[in-house]
Amino acid sequence: AQTEACSLFMQAIKHKPDNPSFYYNLAFSCKLANKPVEALEYFKKVTLLAPQIKETYNEIALLLMLLGNSSEARKNWQYAIDLDNKYIEALANMAWSYRNENSGKAIADLEALVSDFSSDAIVFYYLVQLYMERGWLDKAWNAAIKAKDLAPTSDEIRVLLGKLSLLDNKTENAK
Numbered sequence: 273a274q275t276e277a278c279s280l281f282m283q284a285i286k287h288k289p290d291n292p293s294f295y296y297n298l299a300f301s302c303k304l305a306n307k308p309v310e311a312l313e314y315f316k317k318v319t320l321l322a323p324q325i326k327e328t329y330n331e332i333a334l335l336l337m338l339l340g341n342s343s344e345a346r347k348n349w350q351y352a353i354d355l356d357n358k359y360i361e362a363l364a365n366m367a368w369s370y371r372n373e374n375s376g377k378a379i380a381d382l383e384a385l386v387s388d389f390s391s392d393a394i395v396f397y398y399l400v401q402l403y404m405e406r407g408w409l410d411k412a413w414n415a416a417i418k419a420k421d422l423a424p425t426s427d428e429i430r431v432l433l434g435k436l437s438l439l440d441n442k443t444e445n446a447k
Contacts, residue, residue, distance in 0.1 A: 277298075277304075278307075282298065292317075292318045295318045296314075296318045299318065300331070303331070303335065308339055315328050319332070326351075329348040330352050330362045333345040333352070333365060336348060342369055360395070363389075364385060364389075364395050366381070367382045368382070375402055375405065378402055379402050379403075379406075382395055382402070383399070386399075391422060393418075396415045396418045397428065397432065399411075400419060409440050412436050420433060
């Protein structure tokens, strides 16, 4: 389906090559089709046509992280944050990007976001994972419950709750 979507967006671009939404949707379709390099190329085209779209920089950063370029990813998250300093996805993703090289920084940055973004599940979702890695199960449970309350239908959060239950020897709860 993503390959068909890519083809359709390519056709649309032939008719209207200056439409950033066509490139954005093409890029997103390539991303879903597991074509990160192509997706990156098309998202970059969006930044040329419409540099004010913060979500484009977030997507570029996510792809750059996937491709192993954390420094360029962080520059793109910073572009998004410069456009909107309350853009929680970019703020949380930037903090999360430090998890492998400096998990203490990642935790501190995410915890700092909690006061301003207490109604956004992404901050708590990331914190649960970091707390579990450190073995801080009480903190992980608190963050997980908050994430679940904020996004009760999220499968990702339910999986985290299951993993947390297993770590805490609550097998029935994990099921």
